[in-house]
Amino acid sequence: MPDQIIQQIITHSAEETIEWGREFAKRLTAPVLILLSGDLGSGKTTLTKGIVSGLGAATEDEVTSPTFTLVHVYGAKSAGRKVYHADLYRIESFHDFETLGLEDLFDTPSIAIFEWSERFPLKSPWPQLQLRLEHAGGDARRISLSAPDKTGWPPKSDIVGAPGPVL
DSSP states (O other), X not given: OOOEEEEEEEEOSHHHHHHHHHHHXXXXXXXXXXXXXXXXXXXXXXXXXXXXXXXXXXXXXXXXXXXXXXXXXXXXXXXXXXXXXXXXXXXXXXXXXXXXXXXXXXXXXOEEEEETGGGOOSOOSSOEEEEEEEEOSTTOEEEEEEEOGGGOOSOHHHHHTXXXXXX
């Protein structure tokens, strides 16, 4: 059964996408996996800038695409705001995933953001939120939020006051 879309919004600029990410971050509690998907240039890293800065783990300028490093870790573990940001674009097998060094990821509650999440090869014990980004003409982006039924996130009351226009 496909996951139901909880919220769908349109942002009209990179700044709006970052701002939506900041507001979205206020609703997150570790542990959680944020699974991003979308074409090249659809705004996955831009959205991540907002989420990571909204969590207080790094400034927007410190958040960069992990395309070549594959994994960035932001925030202090002691602060409870450790955020993993991984780019799985080049992951082609379970062995490739193992080389990322994320074996301990599930040992301590944290927030993990995976770009190209369709390449995430494991079932996770953590709640998962899926964000699909799509070009919507010019600088506009359509962001669709969905979650497997078992997560129960977000509560319906959260959706009403959610940032950005609801379609």
